[in-house]
Amino acid sequence: MSFFLIPQLITSTLEVAVNKLSSLDPTFNHRLSPLVGRRLKVEIAELKVPLTFVVAEQKIHILSAKGEANHCAIKTSLSALKTLQDPNQITQLIKQGQLELTGDLQLAQQVSELVKQTDIDWEEHLSDYIGDGLAHKVTTRFKHFGGLLAQKNQDFSDIVSEFAQDEAKLSPHPQEMRQFSERVNQTRAKVDKLAAKIANMSAKAPSKIVNRGDKSS
């Protein structure tokens, strides 16, 4: 066992990454200080290694300890992790069964808030290495590229849905869908009316019909 010490490799890499990233936000340590001494255990379904985040002065330590007591422990999946960034969503996620939480809910919310508020000025940090002008250019390009990517993504899904609607007839056009559901509604209204009529009629002449039905069965 433990030939390659994978959990330790993961936690040490993650620890360096987390602390490097947080050091890029000048207000991070200030916002971290109320959490000093707190332990949060995170188990992600896809990752077999349980991660324990221990907040110390100026630094976050990540351990892969088992069976130790923590202030708060959460079990979740990678997909739910993104939603976790919004502190208000935590209770929602618990209700939906996507998140298991034991211990201090407030700690989870505080951490979520911490992550959400972390704002890294990439342009500023990049300028230390390549100068202001170039840094501005790169980040603008990057943003532009991000926008472009989102646009292309949108275009692609448009094309796919158009193809599915018009060419392959796999799915209906929204207009068709609306018409269809309108027709369904009308039919339902007719059926309801009819049902009411029948109910009304059988109320007027109830016993005979019902009795006869009972006998025959």
Next chain:
Amino acid sequence: MSDSSDNKTHFGYKTVDKTDKASMVADVFHSVAAKYDVMNDLMSFGIHRLWKRFTIDCSGVRRGQQVLDLAGGTGDLTAKFSALVGSEGKVVLADINDSMLKVGREKLRDRGVVGNVEYVQANAEHLPFPENTFDLITIAFGLRNVTDKDQALRSMYRVLKPGGRLLVLEFSKPQQDWLNKAYDFYSFNVLPKMGQVVAGDGESYQYLAESIRMHPDQDTLKGMMEQAQFEQVEYFNLTGGIVALHRGYKF
């Protein structure tokens, strides 16, 4: 595996007087102290960091606790423990060798690890602390060099608090044959040359390789810990048993 019959013990493959071993080990570490960290990274390909991380993961150390980092050398474990026990806790870095202690103290102060760390020059066989002092004792790559290991384990048991645990991280016996052979070749042919080139001291690293072979294997050490009254003793083989972490509790 010391010669319990008389006053002889082993120093690597050599047999020496028990009274001489401490000073001979001391010479080794005086000689390598300055290059200790570089050599550790080089010799283990950086894996010693992961072995130490594994030790920390098994320590269960919490805020406010008292930790003794025995034979703490240049303070890798101390730095981490210092952060984890926080300002309410305390870490004592103890080493028998004052050169190592000085290098460790300098390094930790440079890294800003101050406030809850104390430095004590101490012999593991006679720890200068009251009974029931520490929540956790670690000895990483140190027990091998202690002359009377049983005495040292008893001494650790004495200063450990009830409920506390001892972690012994030490070279051990590789579990597979092929690994054993590769490891032997590496430690007797490559290692001393590496030591010669980088630290300018091949002999010390020859001693290192020999002392690892003379150190008790996994089950023997487990038995020794149980002899010293530790309970629930278990060990974890790391990297195929090249290193093993032994853990025992005092209740």
